[in-house]
Amino acid sequence: MNPNKRTPAISVVNFFTVMLCLGAYFTFASVQGDFGLFRRIQLEAEARKLEAEKSVLLAEVAALENKTRRLSDEYLDLDLLDQQARDILGLARGDEVIIR
Numbered sequence: 001m002n003p004n005k006r007t008p009a010i011s012v013v014n015f016f017t018v019m020l021c022l023g024a025y026f027t028f029a030s031v032q033g034d035f036g037l038f039r040r041i042q043l044e045a046e047a048r049k050l051e052a053e054k055s056v057l058l059a060e061v062a063a064l065e066n067k068t069r070r071l072s073d074e075y076l077d078l079d080l081l082d083q084q085a086r087d088i089l090g091l092a093r094g095d096e097v098i099i100r
Helices: 010-032 037-070 078-089
Strands: none
Touching: 010 037
């Protein structure tokens, strides 16, 4: 045999095999894992959905705050009071026709 030509030792092959396996594992974990890219995309989609729900709820809260202010002692909206009395108590004026 030629002394200049050497075959790689088994330990070198094992080293590169282990490094290849570790690289594949960490690549898989960075994409599929609990903190991976797919989980990040899911969390961002959920965050957008929750932001939309938050804006809807804020609009409802604003409407309820407005209605509460309009029924308060400082500012009484007689039309709103009349509407609420009709809805809750089932009242109607004498000149109204009720259709069920």
